[in-house]
Amino acid sequence: MKDQIMAPDTVAADIVVSGRGVGKTFADGSVVALKNADFGIKRGSFVSLVGPSGCGKSTLLRLVSGLIAPSSGAVTVHGTPVTGPRRDISMMFQKATLLEWRTALDNVLLPTEIAGTPTQADRNRAMDLLKLVGLGDFAFSFPAQLSGGMQQRVALARLLQTGADILLLDEPFGALDEFTRERLNTELMRIVAEVGATTLFVTHNISEAIFLADQVFVMTSRPGQVAKIVDVDLDRPRPLSIQTSPAFNALVADVRETLGAV
Amino acid sequence: MTNATLANDARILDRIIRFVPHVVLLGLLIGAWELGARTGLITSIMIPRPSAIGGAIVKLYVTEGTIWRHFFVTLTEAVVGFAIGASVAIGLAVASSLSEVFKRYVIPYAIVLNVTPGIALTPVVIAWFGYGMGSKMALAAILCFFPIFVNTLTGLVQVDEDREDLFTSLGASRAQIFAKLRVPSALPLMFAGLKIGLTTALIGAVVAEFAQATDGVGVLMSRFSFQLDMASSIATLLSMTVIGLMLFYTMEFLDDRIVFWRRESRRAAASRAAARTWSGQAGK
Numbered sequence: 094m095k096d097q098i099m100a101p102d103t104v105a106a107d108i109v110v111s112g113r114g115v116g117k118t119f120a121d122g123s124v125v126a127l128k129n130a131d132f133g134i135k136r137g138s139f140v141s142l143v144g145p146s147g148c149g150k151s152t153l154l155r156l157v158s159g160l161i162a163p164s165s166g167a168v169t170v171h172g173t174p175v176t177g178p179r180r181d182i183s184m185m186f187q188k189a190t191l192l193e194w195r196t197a198l199d200n201v202l203l204p205t206e207i208a209g210t211p212t213q214a215d216r217n218r219a220m221d222l223l224k225l226v227g228l229g230d231f232a233f234s235f236p237a238q239l240s241g242g243m244q245q246r247v248a249l250a251r252l253l254q255t256g257a258d259i260l261l262l263d264e265p266f267g268a269l270d271e272f273t274r275e276r277l278n279t280e281l282m283r284i285v286a287e288v289g290a291t292t293l294f295v296t297h298n299i300s301e302a303i304f305l306a307d308q309v310f311v312m313t314s315r316p317g318q319v320a321k322i323v324d325v326d327l328d329r330p331r332p333l334s335i336q337t338s339p340a341f342n343a344l345v346a347d348v349r350e351t352l353g354a355v
Numbered sequence: 356m357t358n359a360t361l362a363n364d365a366r367i368l369d370r371i372i373r374f375v376p377h378v379v380l381l382g383l384l385i386g387a388w389e390l391g392a393r394t395g396l397i398t399s400i401m402i403p404r405p406s407a408i409g410g411a412i413v414k415l416y417v418t419e420g421t422i423w424r425h426f427f428v429t430l431t432e433a434v435v436g437f438a439i440g441a442s443v444a445i446g447l448a449v450a451s452s453l454s455e456v457f458k459r460y461v462i463p464y465a466i467v468l469n470v471t472p473g474i475a476l477t478p479v480v481i482a483w484f485g486y487g488m489g490s491k492m493a494l495a496a497i498l499c500f501f502p503i504f505v506n507t508l509t510g511l512v513q514v515d516e517d518r519e520d521l522f523t524s525l526g527a528s529r530a531q532i533f534a535k536l537r538v539p540s541a542l543p544l545m546f547a548g549l550k551i552g553l554t555t556a557l558i559g560a561v562v563a564e565f566a567q568a569t570d571g572v573g574v575l576m577s578r579f580s581f582q583l584d585m586a587s588s589i590a591t592l593l594s595m596t597v598i599g600l601m602l603f604y605t606m607e608f609l610d611d612r613i614v615f616w617r618r619e620s621r622r623a624a625a626s627r628a629a630a631r632t633w634s635g636q637a638g639k
């Protein structure tokens with residue numbers, strides 16, 4: 094099992110995010126959230142992180158984002174160890190986490206406002222991003238006037254407004270209904286391809302993980318670890334119907350087996 | 356535009372129509388009271404007839420106008436006391452939200468102040484600040500402190516963790532998290548505290564007047580009661596209700612405008628304003 098983890102065919106220079114022996118414990122070491130994770134994410138690739146609830150997916154994402162520090166090992170981004178939040182990484186959460194006193198546009202502008210004073214160019218960019226996520230007509234609406242799916246679109250625009258080339262998404266559409274989620278997933282694929290970002294996407298839905306990704310990191314729990322890395326060699330763009338193809342089902346079986354085997 | 360005006364007219368008419376039953380009910384109650392007093396069912400010495408109260412109101416507020424000086428004294432005491440109490444409460448709440456240590460040392464005093472019946476401080480406050488308006492303002496400030504302090508602190512501290520993570524991941528400084536996240540998140544609760552505080556500040560001012568004072572509606576009312584002029588006493592009481600309503604609705608108005616994002620009509624207005632600002636900027 095160990096040899097599958099090392100992904101030997103990757104060229105080191107192409108890896109933008111890597112983890113070596115990354116571990117994280119909570120509550121003075123009594124909770125092992127993540128144990129000895131090794132992984133590398135290629136520039137511009139889409140990686141899904143799939144695993145049962147509580148296996149340490151969010152923990153891994155927060156380690157990469159610099160929100161928390163590892164108990165052992167190190168996460169490296171663009172060749173430098175992650176020691177805290179950084180501008181080349183941007184994160185999105187399951188909850189839209191919009192500020193309800195700001196319009197959609199002003200919510201998208203928040204990252205720019207935190208980094209400095211927004212210029213007209215920044216505002217135009219925010220407006221363009223809202224159009225990109227299909228909310229051009231709702232730029233001046235407040236979060237309470239938007240549906241759950243629309244709120245997540247605003248959060249997606251805000252994620253892109255940072256200009257970061259590494260995007261971390263923690264079950265971003267997990268609270269939405271099936272139809273909305275599928276549509277947003279399809280759009281997410283289109284958008285990250287368009288901006289050329291490297292994406293780490295957390296989900297507990299196996300089909301969704303495979304459908305979106307170039308690679309799936311399969312995580313198992315107790316203790317949380319990256320048990321297997323599955324390459325998804327399916328052509329893009331992928332229609333929704335690809336999910337019934339034999340190749341897709343073989344990948345689902347592979348992931349399922351790993352999840353069930355431990 | 357015409358449609359908006361029509362809708363507006365319809366809304367006003369709707370409100371008037373809904374108002375009617377209240378007026379009718381109040382009229383019936385007052386009528387029954389008047390009838391009871393006239394037929395001797397209610398002793399009119401202790402409980403004056405509505406018509407007698409009406410006469411007292413006309414005398415106090417219009418023909419003699421003696422109440423106005425007292426009215427403004429009490430209003431000033433309540434408002435100034437409230438402003439002092441609210442400033443201290445918000446200041447300490449902000450400091451407590453910024454420093455764990457500060458909070459640990461402030462909270463015990465706040466709790467002691469809260470469990471001690473504030474009204475029982477009246478004699479002490481009068482001894483310290485004298486018979487004038489100072490002691491009334493002091494009691495008003497003390498009584499309004501706690502609800503404002505607790506609500507503001509709770510609002511500042513209870514911030515959604517995911518939002519805090521968002522700000523942290525965006526590299527926000529503590530000052531930015533405070534100004535852009537904590538303060539706006541705290542506003543709804545802070546206003547809830549301010550509304551309670553305004554009411555308790557008025558209680559403080561009036562209670563201190565009852566105890567010892569030369570001016571204010573509290574003094575006037577106890578003087579009338581002492582003279583068994585119950586009609587004037589109740590007419591004076593009404594002025595406290597008016598002060599209370601004025602203060603409450605002022606705060607309600609501010610709450611509605613400042614915490615605008617809770618009401619759809621306000622959100623819609625803010626939304627339109629933002630769109631106008633955008634077109635203005637884009638034109639440049």
Ligand SMILES: Nc1ncnc2c1ncn2[C@@H]1O[C@H](COP(=O)(O)OP(=O)(O)O)[C@@H](O)[C@H]1O
Nearest residue numbers: 119120124126145146147148149150151152153
């Ligand atoms: N701040 C924390 N304190 C204590 N335990 C935590 C903390 N964060 C996560 N954990 C524990 O670590 C494990 C992994 O959590 P998490 O990464 O959130 O899982 P997932 O996102 O896969 O559902 C869980 O057992 C969780 O209870």
Ligand SMILES: [Mg+2]
Nearest residue numbers: 150151152263
């Ligand atoms: Mg999680």
